Amino acid sequence: MPSLAWRVRRRLAPVAEVVRPTVASVVETLVAESEGPADPEILDRASHTMLGRIQAMPRYIGLPMMAATLAFDASGVAFGRRPFRFLPPEARARVLEAWRNAPVGVFRTFVEFYEKMGTFVYFSEKDEAAEATAGREG
Amino acid sequence: MQTHDCDVLVIGSGPGGATTACLLAEAGRDVILLEEGAHLGLDSAPPYSIAETTQKYRNGGLTVALGRTMVTCIEGRCVGGGSEINAALCHWPMDQTLEGWSERFRIRDLSNRSLEPFRAEVERDLTVSSLRGPLDGASTILKAGAEALGWRSEEVQRFWQYPDSGDGPGQRQSMTETLVPRALAAGCRLLPDTRVIRLVLGGGEAREARAIHTPPGEPPEAIRVRFRHLFVCGGPIQTPLILRRSGLQDPIGQNLRMHPMIRLVACFDDPINDPTVGVPVQQVVAFKPEMTLGCSQAALPHLVMWLGGQGEALRERLANWQTMALFYVLVEGTTSGSVQNLPLLNEPLMRYPLNDTDRGRLSLALQRLIRLLFTAGAREIFHPYAGHPPLRRKLDANTLGDRIPHGKTAVSTIHLFGTCPMGEDASRCVVDSWGRMRALGNTWINDASILPDTTGVNPQATLLAVARRNVRHYLETV
Structure with missing residues (x-):
């Protein structure tokens, strides 16, 4: 009989899809900081990969991370009356900065996770896309 | 439920398990080798890429030991285990390390001298080689800085095979390149994609293993494997987890030891970064075993990962990313954590309380690394603490505290140890001096969980030699 963990993961797959637009918007905001506007196609792939990463984490970390992502999205209401994913770039940057400098450690840890993993995934996908293009041209 | 029978079951195909399966199969034993991950080989994904972390790392590389400072723990999860994803560095332990273990855990007959024949076999079977060609840019920086400061540094040898012609980059000698094919050629049966759920125990012995076999694209299938003797080689996290899930308790899973490490990025005036050269091989060894300074693989995605949080400053720097390289400090942890099983979820709950001594060692190692890098010509070093401005001169290292x-x-x-330590101190040693479990008469453990404390160096070579020693002892005495 499949383990409870396996069954939980199956059940949570639709929930994860709800989180994906927020994951994409956080990565987009971080990429904007480091190299300017993100490529939409690469961002789409990166958000899928990133979500896969969160789902692959041990459940006792992955589930709180998903919940924190939803909370982060909701916190956009306090800054621009809309969830984070619907905010304009300047307002998104303000939300991110507030969480980055929050007095509560878990808020900072959340931003640090996305800063490291989100940018790593995006730039990896970008490298891969560039290599694929070079391969086709070569 | 499908049933398999064998003489010896080996759980886990990393360096310890592959060594065990290979030597036992070559000695004529009927061996089954179970591995939770897939059988992929080295070429399935570029090294250190996102694809590789997805395919071969447990939890995509995002396993965490909890504590006031969380420690990310990286484990392989594929045929060949950690040997498929590591730098293949071959570093032998210092005499004082093995002497200390022997004394504190009362381990019989363990020293560099007694390991010498096994070390020779390891070096032969896994083709230990020095780098051919010039050092990479980051290694050259590290070497120059160490020389200027009068600190000893050296090029670490690797498990690496170069073509006879002398041309070409050569190939890492992981388990899927060496001992796993040998085991299969000797008749060992490999079952990849098979996760052991628990052992069925009875009469002071392990009777069978219950597992879930999930071939790619197919539904999971429950299987059982019956055996006469069992070797558990799942690594310092999975081995105690399997045993605890099977009903065994403390001290299994206590005494989790590790080498905590921190990375930082340094900028230079000239390009030094060529990600195609792979992992740099130079290390500062003047402070071993307590601390090691070295360099890491640093393709652009890795640099960006470690530069996160720099905001606008990052955009400027990334334009010249070839002038940046990634360096690390690694220290011997001095405290111990634990691995326990989370009920129902069947996942490990790891705790590691990074103590004041560990934090002090990490700070001192970072200060030394920063001093070295500025001495070697660094223009700027990104502060390893979040929210701090970059460092621009040696004195800035004082801001580390x-x-x-x-x-x-x-x-x-990336180095974990000690959750099932070996030795004759029955109060805390899960196995005897040659890996046989005290609680189960027909079961041995032969992975890094039996190394009772930190090695102070990359542990793969030590583990390979100790695993051989234990299998030889098994074949001679059982």
């Missing part, structure tokens, strides 16, 4: 602060820097580890 006596100990790294909790929660301000990313600590990770």
Whole structure:
């Protein structure tokens, strides 16, 4: 009989899809900081990969991370009356900065996770896309 | 439920398990080798890429040991285990390390001298080689800085095979390149994609293993494997987890030891970064075993990962990313954590309380690394603590303080030990001096969980030699 963990993961797959637009918007905001506007196609792939990463984490970390992502999205209401994913770039940057400098450690840890993993995934996908293009041209 | 029978079951195909399966199969034993991950080989994904972390790392590389400072723990999860994803560095332990273990855990007949024949076999079977060609840019920086400061540094040999012609980059000698094919050629049966759920125990012995076999694209299938003797080689996290899930308790899973490490990025005036050269091989060894300074693989995605949080400053720097390289400090942890099983979820709950001594060592190692890099010509070093401005001169290293602060820097580890220590001290040693379990008469453990404390160096070579020693002892005495 499949383990409870396996069954939980199956059940949570639709929930994860709800989180994906927020994951994409956080990565987009971080990429904007480091190299300017993100490529939409690469961002789409990166958000899928990133979500896969969160789902692959041990459940006792992955589930709180998903919940924190939803909370982060909701916190956009306090800054621009809309969830984070619907905010304009300047307002998104303000939300991110507030969480980055929050007095509560878990808020900072959340931003640090996305800063490291989100940018790593995006730039990896970008490298891969560039290599694929070079391969086709070569 | 499908049933398999064998003489010896080996759970886990990393360096310990592959060594065990290979030597036992070559000695004529009927062996089954179970591995939770897939059988992929080295060429399935570029090294250190996102694809590789997805395919071969447990939890995509995002397993965490909890504590006031969380430590990211990286484990392989594929046929060949950690040997498929590591730098293949071959470093033998210092005499004082093995002497200390022998004394504190009362281990019989363990020293560099007694390991000598096994070391020779390991070096032969896994083709230990020095780098051919010039050092990479980051290694050259590290070497120059160490020389200027009068600190000893050296090029670490690797498990690496170069073509006879002398041309070409050569190939890492992981388990899927060496001992796993040998085991299969000797008749060992390999079952990849098979996760052991628990052992069925009875009469002071392990009777069978219950597992879930999930071939790619197919539904999971429950299987059982019956055996006469069992070797558990799942590594320092999975081995105690399997045993605890099977009903065994403390001291299994206590005494988790590790080498905590921190990375930082340094900028130079000239290009030094060529990601195609792979992992740099130079290390500062003047402070071993307590601390090691070295360089890491640093393709652009890795640099960006460790530069996160720099905001606008990052955009400017990334335009010249070839002038940047990634360096690390690694220290011997001095405290111990634990691995326990989370009920129902069947996942490990790891705890590691990074103590004041560990934090002090990490800070001192970072200060030394920063001093070295500025001596070697660094223009700027990105502060390893979140929210601090970059460092521009040696004196800025003083901003690190006596100990790294909790929660301000990313600590990770790739070297874990000690959750089932070997030795004759029955109160805390799960196995005897040759890996046989005290609680189960027909079961041995032969992976890094039996190394009772930190090695102070990359542990793969030590593990390969100790695993051989234990299998030889088994074949001679059982």
